[in-house]
Amino acid sequence: MSFEIFEKLLSENTFKWFSKEWFTEETLKSFSYENPIILYGIFGVPFLFLLRWLIHLAFRDKLDFAFPEKNVKTSWVTLLRVIPDIFMGLFVVCLLIALARPQKTNEKVEQWTEGIDIMLLLDISESMLIEDFLPNRLESAKKTAKTFIKGRFQDRIGVVIFSGEAYSLSPLTTDYKLLQAYIDEIKYDLIRKGGTAIGSALAVGINRLREGGSKSKVIILLSDGDNTAGNIDPMTAAELAHAYNIKIYTIAVGKDGQVPFGKDPFGNTRFVDNTLDETTLRKIANIGEGKFYRASSVSSLKNIFSIIDKYEKAEIKENRYKDTKDYYDIYLIWGIVFFAIWMLTKLTFLTNALED
Numbered sequence: 325m326s327f328e329i330f331e332k333l334l335s336e337n338t339f340k341w342f343s344k345e346w347f348t349e350e351t352l353k354s355f356s357y358e359n360p361i362i363l364y365g366i367f368g369v370p371f372l373f374l375l376r377w378l379i380h381l382a383f384r385d386k387l388d389f390a391f392p393e394k395n396v397k398t399s400w401v402t403l404l405r406v407i408p409d410i411f412m413g414l415f416v417v418c419l420l421i422a423l424a425r426p427q428k429t430n431e432k433v434e435q436w437t438e439g440i441d442i443m444l445l446l447d448i449s450e451s452m453l454i455e456d457f458l459p460n461r462l463e464s465a466k467k468t469a470k471t472f473i474k475g476r477f478q479d480r481i482g483v484v485i486f487s488g489e490a491y492s493l494s495p496l497t498t499d500y501k502l503l504q505a506y507i508d509e510i511k512y513d514l515i516r517k518g519g520t521a522i523g524s525a526l527a528v529g530i531n532r533l534r535e536g537g538s539k540s541k542v543i544i545l546l547s548d549g550d551n552t553a554g555n556i557d558p559m560t561a562a563e564l565a566h567a568y569n570i571k572i573y574t575i576a577v578g579k580d581g582q583v584p585f586g587k588d589p590f591g592n593t594r595f596v597d598n599t600l601d602e603t604t605l606r607k608i609a610n611i612g613e614g615k616f617y618r619a620s621s622v623s624s625l626k627n628i629f630s631i632i633d634k635y636e637k638a639e640i641k642e643n644r645y646k647d648t649k650d651y652y653d654i655y656l657i658w659g660i661v662f663f664a665i666w667m668l669t670k671l672t673f674l675t676n677a678l679e680d
Contacts, residue, residue: 341654355426355651362424369413369420377409411666418659422652430647440479440636441496441538443529444469447547447577448512449487449520454548454598456583457622462512464622465546465577470504472629482532485510486525488517488553496536519553522604526561526572533570541570542636545608548578550601558604562611572612573632574605579620 345351357363446469452462473481480496481503491514494506526543533541543565551558565572583598602618609616615635619625 358425408669415662422655440540488519490524520549521554522551523556523558524554
């Protein structure tokens, strides 16, 4: 073994090559082994020396002496003759560990993607307080939107809220925790003007996306009503989105018929008639080359966001860097040390002088 290897081992930062830590269970288990099957040979080492001792016992030369039984004594000194075998065994064990090639690998993974720009347009009009979704449509939409945001990776997401007017709650950002905090603070009375300004909401979302440089741009519009406010026609806004290569998904929220809506003066649940004209939202999705969805329950709303999540996934690329370090040389040095000690013991009285 070259002098450079010894010099490298002496400069180990963890512990020196001669440290007993190399033989602890924790250290040995921390390695990955290139040839792990060789390690099974360690279990055969005791049987190898037992076999050697039996053969030696059977075929060694014997001299018969007649001693009175009272003169036959057993001395602990005779146990010293097993010392050479112990060092030979340690040499074989170290050699097997070295041949198994213990290693440690540090793997670094870098992930990146071009990402997608997504604007969430959320209706917060008073009708979103209807309780056909528990606790109501608005809270269910907020919770589902937060789950959707949590599942994205490096996509820039912004939020627009609207009722009688449209307001940009958050510009495009990858700070998902901040986005979720903004969504938590959404209430139906953040915009005082009543109504449902779908066209205005689309215009605000388009303006935000137009400023971004992403190749993929998506609007997700969630509403439970017709366009009843604002000064921009929804179809005109959809055509504008199409011109900017912005895809539009529309989600109509709510059930038709009798739906619970607050309490009457006596504290009883009040029911109102609800109808939803899907025509406008369908046309917007068609012009925006996206899809229209109808959510009549919390579970269906979650499924819709899951579907959109799968549709609008950017390809995630990654680089993996592996830094592998070998430690076989440490056990090889230990093996050489044990072999040298075994050779020395062969030259001493321990080998022959203590034979029975």
